[in-house]
Amino acid sequence: MDTLTATGRLLLKMISTVNNFERENIIERRREGIVIAKAEGKYKGQKEVSIPDFDKHCRRGINIEVSKAQLAMELGVSRLMLDKLIEEHLNVTI
Missing domain, CATH: 1.20.1070 (Rhopdopsin 7-helix transmembrane proteins)
Incomplete structure (x- = not known):
């Protein structure tokens, strides 16, 4: 063509x-x-994901104490789900 x-x-x-x-x-x-x-x-x-004490984990990810990939593995969620949870957490807490 x-x-x-x-x-x-x-x-x-x-x-x-x-x-x-x-x-x-x-x-x-x-x-x-x-x-x-x-x-x-x-x-x-999709099943709802609930992580106890997520604020502490969220701050570790934001402050780059640990990579998001490592944090996702620790919490047992995918990287995409972790990003979604952080975004929801920040929208609620701000």
Whole structure:
């Protein structure tokens, strides 16, 4: 496909538009499926993570006493979950 020509650019834009349409359909079907599963009691969502004395751990991570990866391993959560917990903690405490 030659994107230097008007026809090539048109073709590329059409493919991109169809791809975006399909992606939005997938997201919509997923949301509908979750609503149905919740109504049937099959979808509970992500389990809530509760870490006792999280403020102390959060300060260690913020003060860079320990890396976030090490802190996540100590707490038994993923790095992504640790970032989410720290963000929620800071929004609540500020």
